[in-house]
Amino acid sequence: MTVVDAHGDFDTFYLQEHPQQVKRATLLLGSDELANDLVHDAFIRVYQRWGQLENPGGYLSRSVLNACRDEGRSRTVRLRVLGRLAEPAATTEPNDHLVDALMALPFNQRAAIVLRFYARMTVPEIAEHLGVPTGSIGPWIGRGLTKLRKALA
Amino acid sequence: MNNLEQQLEERLHQIADGADIHPDLAGVKNGQSRTLANSSADQGRRPSRTAFVAAVAAVVLGAVVVGTVLQKPGTDITSDAAADSPLDDASSTTVPPSDESATALADSLPTFYLRGDDISPLTVSINRWPDTDVSQSAWELKSSYELNAIDPSDDQREGYGLGMFAVPTVEGVADLDDRLAELGSNGTDVESVSVADWDGWRFEADNVFVLFETDKHLVTLSFWPDTDDETMDHVLAAVGDDLAGFQQMATDDRLTSDGSIKPWVLAAVEDPGPELLSLFPPPNATPSDDDSSEVVPDGSIPEGLLTESDLADGTFTYTFARFVDDEPEKLDPDDITDETGCRLLGELIGPLSTFPSQRAVFTGTDGWEFAHGVWDLEAETNAQILDRFRRVGPECAGWDDLSTDEVPAFGQGNFILAAYLAGDQLFYIELENGSTQTGPERLTEILAAAGNR
Numbered sequence: 001m002t003v004v005d006a007h008g009d010f011d012t013f014y015l016q017e018h019p020q021q022v023k024r025a026t027l028l029l030g031s032d033e034l035a036n037d038l039v040h041d042a043f044i045r046v047y048q049r050w051g052q053l054e055n056p057g058g059y060l061s062r063s064v065l066n067a068c069r070d071e072g073r074s075r076t077v078r079l080r081v082l083g084r085l086a087e088p089a090a091t092t093e094p095n096d097h098l099v100d101a102l103m104a105l106p107f108n109q110r111a112a113i114v115l116r117f118y119a120r121m122t123v124p125e126i127a128e129h130l131g132v133p134t135g136s137i138g139p140w141i142g143r144g145l146t147k148l149r150k151a152l153a
Numbered sequence: 154m155n156n157l158e159q160q161l162e163e164r165l166h167q168i169a170d171g172a173d174i175h176p177d178l179a180g181v182k183n184g185q186s187r188t189l190a191n192s193s194a195d196q197g198r199r200p201s202r203t204a205f206v207a208a209v210a211a212v213v214l215g216a217v218v219v220g221t222v223l224q225k226p227g228t229d230i231t232s233d234a235a236a237d238s239p240l241d242d243a244s245s246t247t248v249p250p251s252d253e254s255a256t257a258l259a260d261s262l263p264t265f266y267l268r269g270d271d272i273s274p275l276t277v278s279i280n281r282w283p284d285t286d287v288s289q290s291a292w293e294l295k296s297s298y299e300l301n302a303i304d305p306s307d308d309q310r311e312g313y314g315l316g317m318f319a320v321p322t323v324e325g326v327a328d329l330d331d332r333l334a335e336l337g338s339n340g341t342d343v344e345s346v347s348v349a350d351w352d353g354w355r356f357e358a359d360n361v362f363v364l365f366e367t368d369k370h371l372v373t374l375s376f377w378p379d380t381d382d383e384t385m386d387h388v389l390a391a392v393g394d395d396l397a398g399f400q401q402m403a404t405d406d407r408l409t410s411d412g413s414i415k416p417w418v419l420a421a422v423e424d425p426g427p428e429l430l431s432l433f434p435p436p437n438a439t440p441s442d443d444d445s446s447e448v449v450p451d452g453s454i455p456e457g458l459l460t461e462s463d464l465a466d467g468t469f470t471y472t473f474a475r476f477v478d479d480e481p482e483k484l485d486p487d488d489i490t491d492e493t494g495c496r497l498l499g500e501l502i503g504p505l506s507t508f509p510s511q512r513a514v515f516t517g518t519d520g521w522e523f524a525h526g527v528w529d530l531e532a533e534t535n536a537q538i539l540d541r542f543r544r545v546g547p548e549c550a551g552w553d554d555l556s557t558d559e560v561p562a563f564g565q566g567n568f569i570l571a572a573y574l575a576g577d578q579l580f581y582i583e584l585e586n587g588s589t590q591t592g593p594e595r596l597t598e599i600l601a602a603a604g605n606r
Contacts, residue, residue: 014178015178023169023174036173037187044181044185044186048184118165118166118169
C-alpha cells in the first residue's frame with residue numbers, strides 16, 4: 001500500500017532519498033553493507049511515522065547520522081571490551097590512506113567533512129543536519145582537515 | 154579549495170559512487186530490520202559471548218556493580234515500598250551546603266571556579282585518572298560549589314571517579330563563559346580547559362557537556378536543560394581547544410517528530426579518561442536500618458551469580474539503565490509500571506531512599522530523569538545487597554540477554570552483569586573493575602551464571 005500524505009507518497013520519498021543516504025552513510029561508516037542496514041532501519045522509522053513528521057527528509061538524515069554515530073561508538077566500545085579478540089568491522093574499501101585517516105577521525109569531524117566535501121552542504125546546512133550550533137562546524141572541519149594533513153604527511 | 158580538499162572531495166565521491174546500494178522498500182514497509190535480519194553479517198561485527206567472557210576474564214580484576222536509572226517523572230516505576238524514593242522529586246536531591254570542613258576548605262580556595270549559582274541546573278562530575286595523585290583540584294572544585302567536602306580518606310582509591318553531583322536548583326548562566334575562561338587561564342593546577350571534540354557528545358540546544366582536564370582529572374559539566382545557543386557558543390569560545398581522547402559517550406538517539414534529538418544523555422567517559430563515572434559518596438552518609446524494599450517475593454537468582462565475597466571489598470556502585478529503543482513515545486506510564494520493571498527498579502532503587510544525599514537526579518526538558526548513584530558496601534551488609542539481587546532475579550525474564558555490545562557502556566572497564574528486557578525497555582546492571590575480590594575466574598562464573606538465565 002502506498003502511503004500518501006502532505007509530504008507525498010513514501011515510495012517516491014524512498015526512491016529519492018535512499019541512494020544518497022546509503023552513499024553518505026558508507027562514507028561515515030566505511031562499510032556499505034553496514035550503511036545499507038542502518039539506512040534501511042532509519043527508513044523504517046520514517047515509514048512508521050509517515051504523515052506525522054514535519055520534515056521527513058530532515059528526520060531521515062538525522063536518524064541516519066545518529067545511527068552512524070552510535071554504530072561507531074558501539075564498535076569502539078566493543079573493540080575495547082574485547083581487545084584483540086574482536087574482529088573489526090569489515091570494510092568494503094581498499095587500503096587508502098585518505099580513507100583510513102578519515103575513518104580515524106571523531107565522528108563529528110568526519111561527518112562535518114563528509115557533509116561539506118561530499119554532500120557540498122553549507123555550514124548552516126551541516127549544522128542543521130547534525131543538530132548542532134553553526135559555530136561548531138567550522139572547528140570540526142578545521143580540526144578534521146588538520147588531522148588528515150598530519151595523517152597523510 | 155586546496156589540494157587536500159580537492160583530493161578529499163574526489164575520493165569521497167569515488168567511494169560513494171562505488172557503494173553497493175540495496176534498496177528494500179518492501180522490507181521497510183514490513184518493518185523488517187536489516188540489522189536484525191542479517192544476523193550472520195552481524196556476527197562479524199559483534200563478539201560472541203564466549204569471546205566476551207574470555208575477554209572479561211582476561212582483564213577484570215574485580216567487580217563493582219554499577220547502575221544508572223532513567224525514569225520518567227510522575228510515573229511509579231518503583232515499588233510501593235520505594236514510592237517515596239526521592240527519585241520522584243529532583244529537588245530532594247539537592248546537596249545542601251554543610252559541613253564545617255567544606256566551608257573551611259572552600260574559604261581557602263581560589264574563587265575563580267564555577268560556582269553553584271552560575272548555572273541551572275548543573276551537574277558536575279569529577280573523575281580522577283588512574284594512577285594519579287590525590288585530587289586536590291577536585292576537592293577545590295567541589296568545595297567551590299559549597300556542596301560537600303570530600304573526605305580525603307576516601308580519596309585513596311585509584312581509578313575511581315571522584316564525584317558527580319547535581320546543583321538542581323541554582324539559577325543563572327550569566328557568568329558561565331567568564332568563569333570557564335578564568336578556569337582555563339588561571340587555574341593553579343589546570344593545564345588545559347577545553348571542550349571535547351564532541352564526538353559522541355550530543356551538543357544540543359538543550360544541554361552542553363563541557364569537559365576539561367586538569368593534570369589529574371577529567372571534569373565534566375553537564376548543563377541541563379535550559380542552556381541556550383548563545384550561551385553554548387560562549388562556552389565553546391571560552392573553553393577553546395580540542396580535548397583528545399574523550400570521544401565516547403553513550404547517548405540516546407531518540408528523535409522528536411521534527412528530527413531534533415531528545416536532550417537527555419547517558420554519560421560515559423572513556424579512554425583515556427577515568428575508569429568510572431560515578432557519584433562520590435558523601436562522607437557523612439549513614440546507613441539506614443530501614444530496608445524499605447520489601448516488594449519482591451522470594452526467588453532464586455542463578456546460582457553463582459553474585460556472592461558476598463564478590464562484593465566484599467570496596468564501593469558498591471549501582472547503575473541501572475532503562476532504554477526504549479528509539480521509540481520514546483511508546484514509553485507511556487503503562488509501560489513504565491510494567492510489573493517486572495517496577496519490581497527490579499523498586500528493589501534496587503528503593504534502598505537509595507535511605508541515602509538521598511548520595512544521589513543526583515536531573516531532569517531533561519522532555520521530562521526524563523537521569524539518576525546515578527553510589528552505594529558504599531559498608532553502608533549495608535553484603536548479605537543485604539545480595540538479597541536484593543536474589544529477589545529481583547527470578548522475575549526478570551531475559552536475564553540471559555547478556556551482551557555488552559547491545560548496551561551502551563557507561564565507562565571504561567564496565568561489563569554487563571545482567572540485563573533484561575521488559576517490553577521495549579532494557580534494564581541492565583554493570584560490573585565494573587575495582588573490587589579486589591573478584592578475580593577473572595570468578596567473574597567468568599558470574600557472567601556464565603547470569604548468561605544462562
